[in-house]
Amino acid sequence: MYNIRTVEELRVAIAELEYETKQKEKSIRKDISLTVDSLRPANLVKNLFGSFLNGTQTQSLLAYKPVKGSFKAGIVRTAVAFGTSLLVRRFFKKKE
Numbered sequence: 001m002y003n004i005r006t007v008e009e010l011r012v013a014i015a016e017l018e019y020e021t022k023q024k025e026k027s028i029r030k031d032i033s034l035t036v037d038s039l040r041p042a043n044l045v046k047n048l049f050g051s052f053l054n055g056t057q058t059q060s061l062l063a064y065k066p067v068k069g070s071f072k073a074g075i076v077r078t079a080v081a082f083g084t085s086l087l088v089r090r091f092f093k094k095k096e
Helices: 005-040 039-055 071-091
Strands: none
Touching: 005 039, 039 071
16 A cells, blocks of 8 residues: 555545445355355255256355266265255244
């Protein structure tokens, strides 16, 4: 950072810092929103089944990595993911 010598330079520096702060807040809010959305049980199951059926890796926190030639391992992972989504749904149920 540079030395601020006048009031006008101080105002400009404050404005720049406020702009940077707002941009960082927007970025953090977007990241949190994407994370919350990816952790919804329906999306976890959808991503798991999509990657299981297509054999591709998805952009999720619990991305499924297919094991070639091991259908049994895929079924076990699918069952574990489904059970996990049920537990998550039960513990994070909205209180009314």
